[in-house]
Amino acid sequence: MTGDVAVLGAGMHQWGKWGRSFVEYGRVAAKAALADAGLDWRDIGSVVGAETVRGGYPGYVAGSTFAQALGWQGARVTSVYAACASGAQAVNAARAQILAGLADVVLVVGADAAPKGFFAPAGGERPDDPDWLRFRVLGATNPVYFGLYARRRMALYGDTAEDFALVKVKNAAAGALNPLARYRAPVTAEQVAASAVVADPLRLLDICATSDGAAALVLSSMDFAGRHGAADPVRIRAVSTVTPAFPREVLDLPDIATDSAVAVEPAPETFRASIARAAYEEAGLGPQDLSLAEVYDLSTALELEWYEDIGLCAPGEGAKLVREGVTALGGRVPVNPSGGLASFGEAVPAQAIAQVCELTWQLRGTAGERQVPGARAGITANQGLFGHGSAVIAVR
Known part of the structure; x- marks a missing residue:
């Protein structure tokens, strides 16, 4: 089907309470997804980061944050926030870029360093929220x-x-x-x-519970997948x-x-x-x-x-x-x-x-x-x- 995109790689950082930056977790997950895909970071044409507002400014610009953590190489970046749906919105943005021909292969990353206990609103007072x-x-x-x-x-x-x-x-x-x-x-x-x-x-x-953790995907066009030996990828x-x-x-x-x-x-x-x-x-x-x-x-x-x-x-x-x-x-x-x-x-x-x-x-x-x-x-x-x-x- 014309709307299909291939999942070439999937990777995660183990969930837990590790006390480290969400950026570190995201980098680990991204490298695992790249290794799973058999691709180099320099092969990636676009990075879509799922935002975490609790991560301060780096969390608000997650796409750029993860690209910088992996090493600037010229990829386009996108940052997406949609609360619990942030990861799926990031997948959607990556898929749209691939189907539009803006990138052949896209890295999607989401990571969080969650507080202990209940989640509470972040970002100041918002009486209209x-x-x-x-x-x-x-x-x-x-x-x-x-x-x-x-x-x-x-x-x-x-x-x-x-x-x-x-x-x-x-x-x-x-x-x-x-x-x-x-x-x-x-x-x-x-x-x-x-x-x-x-x-x-x-x-x-x-x-x-609330946890630290990260996950990443490498998505591509079906043509790119075929050229790189993935004849029957998950789609x-x-x-x-x-x-x-x-x-x-x-x-x-x-x-x-x-x-x-x-x-x-x-x-x-x-x-x-x-x-x-x-x-x-x-x-x-x-x-x-x-x-x-x-x-x-x-x-x-x-x-x-x-x-x-x-x-x-x-x-x-x-x-x-x-x-x-x-x-x-x-x-x-x-x-x-x-x-x-x-x-x-x-x-x-x-x-x-x-x-x-x-x-x-x-x-x-x-x-x-x-x-x-x-x-x-x-x-x-x-x-x-x-x-x-x-x-x-x-x-x-």
Whole structure:
């Protein structure tokens, strides 16, 4: 298809709390992706950096920062910020440059050195920003609205805390097989239940940590891939970066400062579902074609929402999938075979890129003990605050 671009290389810096600069993590991931692609840094025509506002000025100009860290060589640079969707927006910018003929091969890099504890707004006072308002006016940290989502599922669908715990158990089992994950120990449902309550009904082990980490991709045109011996590379077939559609769509819970949130009937399709639908339409595929998925499990309950939003089941049936093992390794459609945020923690601008790295390794058949047999197509999905959609479909 004319919209395909090749994934020639994928690389990551292990997630953790290392106490070093995000630039160092990004350089490590970039070099790993270049080595995986069999290319030299001087072969790169463009660098797209996913921004991290917590990194100060170097974070705001991430594309140039990473290019400088690797050594100026004349590549064009682009810096992209879209909250949790930053990595997918960076992939989208790189893909657009390749399809437009502006560059044959592009390096995409995202990295973060996250603070310990809850994320808080960075960059000063912003009373016109709903994210800032919920922290400063309501004192609502991220786990507060994770808990609201969880309570909503319990009220609407009868989900239980035990269902949520099964998601952590599943993802921890996969993460134990991933050498790049921060947490590599299996977890039992009893351990989840015994962990401290953070935002009722969610406990500490239901919620992802904040982490340092980095991920990078080398993307190219299909012609470039063919000339460099990659006859059958993993291909990115679709990137969805849509915004909500009003009034069909009501902004989700994180945008709690929106006056119109209670003025219209609930939407027939959530914003997250519209993100996935746009990706499927562009790729010419559907949920039935998926071999696996990587979704943004900020909390265990939110992963169940994603099952429904990417079309693996009908609304309210997410817990049934996890109970039956459908989304576990060995199941019909493994979700988060990487271990997900449950095993990595959240390194915001790197995460959506890391999801594509996992798809790449799975579709190549090189994911080791966590390999999904015969993987041919996968989707990534997450949502950035303030209407940033994010989904990538990759195929082999």
